Amino acid sequence: MKKVIVIGSGIAGLAVSIRLALKGYNVQVFEQNSYPGGKLSSFSIKDYRFDAGPSLFTMPHLVTELFKLAGEDVKNYFEFSKKEIACNYFWQDGTSFKAYGERKKFLKEVEEIFNEPQYNVDQYLKKAKKKYDLTSSLFLEQSLHKLKTFISLDTLKALFQLKTFELQKSLHQANTQSFSSPHLIQLFDRYATYNGSDPYQTSGIMTLIQHLESAYGTFVPKKGMVSITESLFGLAKRLGVKFSFETGVKEIKVKLGVVSGIKTKSDSFSSDYVISNMDVFHTYKKLLPNEIPPINRLKQERSSSAVIFYWGIKQSFPDLDLHNIFFSKNYKKEFQAIFKDKTVSEDPTIYINVTSKEVVGDE
Numbered sequence: 001m002k003k004v005i006v007i008g009s010g011i012a013g014l015a016v017s018i019r020l021a022l023k024g025y026n027v028q029v030f031e032q033n034s035y036p037g038g039k040l041s042s043f044s045i046k047d048y049r050f051d052a053g054p055s056l057f058t059m060p061h062l063v064t065e066l067f068k069l070a071g072e073d074v075k076n077y078f079e080f081s082k083k084e085i086a087c088n089y090f091w092q093d094g095t096s097f098k099a100y101g102e103r104k105k106f107l108k109e110v111e112e113i114f115n116e117p118q119y120n121v122d123q124y125l126k127k128a129k130k131k132y133d134l135t136s137s138l139f140l141e142q143s144l145h146k147l148k149t150f151i152s153l154d155t156l157k158a159l160f161q162l163k164t165f166e167l168q169k170s171l172h173q174a175n176t177q178s179f180s181s182p183h184l185i186q187l188f189d190r191y192a193t194y195n196g197s198d199p200y201q202t203s204g205i206m207t208l209i210q211h212l213e214s215a216y217g218t219f220v221p222k223k224g225m226v227s228i229t230e231s232l233f234g235l236a237k238r239l240g241v242k243f244s245f246e247t248g249v250k251e252i253k254v255k256l257g258v259v260s261g262i263k264t265k266s267d268s269f270s271s272d273y274v275i276s277n278m279d280v281f282h283t284y285k286k287l288l289p290n291e292i293p294p295i296n297r298l299k300q301e302r303s304s305s306a307v308i309f310y311w312g313i314k315q316s317f318p319d320l321d322l323h324n325i326f327f328s329k330n331y332k333k334e335f336q337a338i339f340k341d342k343t344v345s346e347d348p349t350i351y352i353n354v355t356s357k358e359v360v361g362d363e
């Protein structure tokens with residue numbers, strides 16, 4: 001049985017371990033933390049439980065698929081439901097907007113609140129779907145390391161439709177050309193932040209992120225985001241994946257250009273393959289210091305992070321839902337502060353996640 005070492009038990013490390021165990025590999029995961037999940041973890045302070053990182057659950061089929069592949073019924077291990085309202089938005093002039101998951105309701109609300117014709121928004125969403133349909137099979141569902149990903153009928157189709165992608169425009173320009181309401185433009189500009197980008201710099205192709213939310217919907221795990229980690233960790237263990245916690249990997253061993261295992265602080269382990277779930281930048285810099293790195297990839301600008309506060313409040317807020325956005329007055333200035341001045345804006349957009357609205361046990 002071929003052996004695979006996985007560095008890191010983040011959600012990606014867990015998913016790849018499950019897939020490899022199902023294919024018959026002997027999988028061992030080394031994790032520097034004392035718990036699995038990486039960013040997708042949870043902690044408690046006194047009576048309050050907090051999901052540490054991600055809070056918005058989209059594309060649940062990527063989780064349920066792993067149980068299906070293993071021949072298990074996901075309902076026995078992980079429960080989630082669809083959200084009727086994806087997010088509540090608030091502006092400083094008193095405007096508020098409920099982003100309904102259902103398309104008809106969403107369009108009606110947009111017309112009522114922003115005075116934007118339903119037809120315009122519908123066309124915009126259809127275009128976003130087209131961008132997604134043309135690119136998802138290329139960039140989301142296949143390995144970018146394989147030549148056959150690029151030499152395919154799907155690539156040809158995408159190349160013929162290059163104009164659809166609005167690559168030459170920024171996301172903000174694409175949105176400004178689609179809508180007249182500044183609030184609605186700001187709402188759609190926000191999707192750039194889903195991968196830490198600036199809507200004034202990132203390309204118009206990014207409207208496809210909005211498609212993921214509007215077409216698939218948004219979901220909430222009954223026992224909090226961390227239950228995604230817990231359920232996959234359990235599945236991996238049932239499939240025989242071994243985990244070593246509090247065991248940081250210090251080096252990936254390479255012999256004559258071929259990976260042969262890893263080194264921890266005190267031991268050395270051999271394997272046929274090594275998969276790193278660690279950030280690619282640090283994998284090359286820290287674990288493969290003697291190898292020639294993919295320089296262009298490592299030079300790419302890093303995405304922005306976020307300042308997070310975890311607050312336990314003994315009060316209820318009827319106007320808030322699970323996901324809430326309070327927009328800054330001047331979005332452009334805010335992104336200039338982050339991406340040009342490299343500082344936090346004086347008037348930042350604030351996202352508030354209130355897990356007690358939905359998560360069993362957090363009430």
Ligand SMILES: Cc1cc2nc3c(=O)[nH]c(=O)nc-3n(C[C@H](O)[C@H](O)[C@H](O)COP(=O)(O)OP(=O)(O)OC[C@H]3O[C@@H](n4cnc5c(N)ncnc54)[C@H](O)[C@@H]3O)c2cc1C
Pocket residue numbers: 007008009010011012013030031032033036037038039040052053054055056057058247248249250277278279306308
């Ligand atoms: C604040 C925040 C909010 C987010 N919100 C959302 C959201 O709402 N919805 C969403 O879909 N996504 C969201 N994301 C993104 C999402 O959290 C990440 O894309 C995802 O969790 C990344 O998973 P990963 O497995 O790739 O990496 P990670 O979770 O970073 O896992 C990497 C693992 O590797 C381990 N590791 C690293 N180096 C070593 C080493 N040398 N040896 C051993 N172990 C090592 C780490 O300890 C960690 O456990 C958010 C991210 C952040 C930071």
